[in-house]
Amino acid sequence: MPVPVSGGLILSYQCTAECRYCMYACSPKWRDWISEEDLEKILRQLAGRIIPSPYGPNSVSLNYGLHLTGGEPFLNFELLLKAVEIANRLKIPSTFVETNCYWAVDDETTREKLQLLKETGLKGILISVNPYYLEYVPFERTERAIRISREVFGENLMIYQLNYYLLFKKLGVKGRLKLEDYLKLSRGENLAENVEILLMGRAAYKLKDLYPKYRAEYFLDQLCWPPFLRGWHNHFDCYGNFIPGYCGGISLDDCRRLDEILRGGLSLDGKPILRFLVNQDFRGLLRFAQKLGFKELDEGYISKCHLCLDIRKFLVENGEFEELKPKEFYRYLE
Ligand code: SF4
Ligand code: SF4
Incomplete structure (x- = not known):
C-alpha cells in the first residue's frame, strides 16, 4: 500500500457541470x-503524511500537499470552509482548492469567498481552464476568479x-461555448498541444x-503510467474510497482506516479485479471479463484507460466487485 504523500479529497462528486x-x-x-x-477521520490520518510543496508548506504545487476538490467544492461552501479549518488545525501543508469558478458571478462575492478561505488557512487555488468546462461556465467568471485569486493568493494561484x-x-472567447463551436473557432488548433490530457473516465x-x-x-x-500504485496524487472520496491516482471507480480500500491499512498492507483477498490491476496483468483481466461475457468494442479504444474502464463497467453491470466503486461512477459515465 503506498503511503499517500499528496492527493485530493473529493468532498462530493456533485458538480454544476457534466464535462x-x-x-x-x-x-x-x-x-x-x-x-x-x-472529514475529520480522513484528514487526521493524512496529516503527518502529506508532504509540502518544494517551495514550502505555505506554497502550493500540483503534486504536493492536499487539494480539496470534487465535483465542485464551492457548491457546499460551508463544508469546504470546515475542511480548510480542520486541515489547517492539523497542519496539513500546501492545501489548495480546485474549482470550475461557476460561483464567481461578481467581484464582491468572489473576493469575499476567496478571502474567507485564505483567512481560514487555505494556501492556494487551482482554477480549471479547458474547452470541456467551458461548455458550462462562462469564461468571464474564470477570468474574474483568476484576477481576484491573484490578489488574494498571489503566487499560489495555479491555472490548469x-x-x-x-x-x-x-481567440477572444466570451461566455460559454459548445465543444463543437470551440473546435470551429479554434479551427482545429490542437486540442491537446503541450497540454496533458488523460483519456480516462468520461472522456473515454x-x-x-x-x-x-x-x-x-x-x-x-x-504499464499504467503514472504507476497504478504510488504515493503521490492519490484521491480520497466522500464515501471513504482510497482511489489510486486518477483511476475513478477503483477503491484500494477504506481510507477512513488508513493507519490500520498502512500497518497491515494492501489486502487483495476477495478483490480479483484489484489483483489484476496491481499485478498489471491486463491479459488476465481481459480473459477474466471475457469468461463472464465481455466483448471488446469493434471500433477499438482510444487509450489503455478506456479499455480498462470498458471492462470494469461491464463487470460492475454484471457482478459484484467491492473494489469497483462508487457504483454511480459507472452509471454516470455516459
Ligand atoms: S471536470 Fe471538473 S467541472 Fe467538469 S464535471 Fe468534472 S468536476 Fe465538474
Ligand atoms: S489503465 Fe486502468 S488502472 Fe491503469 S491508469 Fe488507466 S484507469 Fe487506472
Whole structure:
C-alpha cells in the first residue's frame, strides 16, 4: 500500500457541470457530500503524511500537499470552509482548492469567498481552464476568479491548464461555448498541444471520436503510467474510497482506516479485479471479463484507460466487485 504523500479529497462528486472530460464522472446527478465525521477521520490520518510543496508548506504545487476538490467544492461552501479549518488545525501543508469558478458571478462575492478561505488557512487555488468546462461556465467568471485569486493568493494561484487560458484569450472567447463551436473557432488548433490530457473516465466515452482507436491487444502489455500504485496524487472520496491516482471507480480500500491499512498492507483477498490491476496483468483481466461475457468494442479504444474502464463497467453491470466503486461512477459515465 503506498503511503499517500499528496492527493485530493473529493468532498462530493456533485458538480454544476457534466464535462465530457471528467475523470470522475461528476455531474449535478450526484447527491452525497462527505460527513464532518469522515472529514475529520480522513484528514487526521493524512496529516503527518502529506508532504509540502518544494517551495514550502505555505506554497502550493500540483503534486504536493492536499487539494480539496470534487465535483465542485464551492457548491457546499460551508463544508469546504470546515475542511480548510480542520486541515489547517492539523497542519496539513500546501492545501489548495480546485474549482470550475461557476460561483464567481461578481467581484464582491468572489473576493469575499476567496478571502474567507485564505483567512481560514487555505494556501492556494487551482482554477480549471479547458474547452470541456467551458461548455458550462462562462469564461468571464474564470477570468474574474483568476484576477481576484491573484490578489488574494498571489503566487499560489495555479491555472490548469495555462495554455488553454492563453489560447482562449487569443481567440477572444466570451461566455460559454459548445465543444463543437470551440473546435470551429479554434479551427482545429490542437486540442491537446503541450497540454496533458488523460483519456480516462468520461472522456473515454464522450471524446472518443476525436482520437484514433486501437484494438485491445495493442494495450495489453503497456504499464499504467503514472504507476497504478504510488504515493503521490492519490484521491480520497466522500464515501471513504482510497482511489489510486486518477483511476475513478477503483477503491484500494477504506481510507477512513488508513493507519490500520498502512500497518497491515494492501489486502487483495476477495478483490480479483484489484489483483489484476496491481499485478498489471491486463491479459488476465481481459480473459477474466471475457469468461463472464465481455466483448471488446469493434471500433477499438482510444487509450489503455478506456479499455480498462470498458471492462470494469461491464463487470460492475454484471457482478459484484467491492473494489469497483462508487457504483454511480459507472452509471454516470455516459
Ligand atoms: S471536470 Fe471538473 S467541472 Fe467538469 S464535471 Fe468534472 S468536476 Fe465538474
Ligand atoms: S489503465 Fe486502468 S488502472 Fe491503469 S491508469 Fe488507466 S484507469 Fe487506472
